[in-house]
Amino acid sequence: MTHHYSFVGGTEGPWRVIGCDTIVGAPLEAVPRLSVINAPALDLPDRGAWVLQGFTSNVRYAERHEINQLRAKQEGLGRAVSSCAALIPIRKNAAWWALSQDERRAVFETQSHHTEIGLDYLPQIARQLHHSRDLGEPFDFLTWFEFAPEHTAAFEALLVRLRASPEWTYIEREVDIRLVRD
Template structure:
């Protein structure tokens, strides 16, 4: 990974993805909208977004940044890189966009304590590695930008993988890591 990549998610009446449903998993949800538009690049290059009819529609905008890895060991990173497919594959016609905020208690932990919970106790990487290469993913950090969420997580897969993805979600939500999740919204999407 080189420079951090800013990414903007705008829910409204425009965009590649149709929003099928929005579920408030923990805490407040997000307002209903018809479509999700994903733009890569700095916000100042996106002036076309403001003042257009797209922003007059009910909706919301969340911004995040694709950043460096915080927790992965070299061995984990090598395996992830080898097994992870690219976004935008033909056939990956459904997606989940899951914004997440973790608690003050999480952020007050030291880096080694967080890694301990994230992987040694909760096995986030080990569990979810089984979903590769069926699921293509991208993690966006948004805590430092002052937005309402700490993370904007994005997953793309084929309709045949929906049940497996739901199983992974259930598993992750039963881990110690998720005790620290104080807001989580699940946005289910499809192409078309």
């Protein structure tokens, strides 16, 4: 099984797009539906209006104690109650990528408390991070979240907290796509 995923925006797929907000940078073309396919875009018969690709990978920043906390609290994708989802593609700027690994970890957790904040929203929000930068994609990361409708407000609160953090000053492109499964 491949770790490579394609997010296909177009007229097909189980997820209906209910919102597509450009937070910063260039927008993405609005589409009515989205499918998430566990394959590279080259292998797809229908590439829709756009395809964003990424791959799941090992952790870069999480430390042992954080990995343990995440594993103890998180739930997986595909829960029956998770009829809502968000696809938030993100690109970080050159200043971020010029930092060393230890400097990036300091911004990500010591200054921004990304994992500590995120843990407050588990297990209600299920998540999967996809890496795109090394594929030469327009975004560096494709972040995917699934939750039940009653946890939408909690998800908004999570976004407010993360977007106010020092880490977000390095984000030069972010599009927030909301979806429901029907």
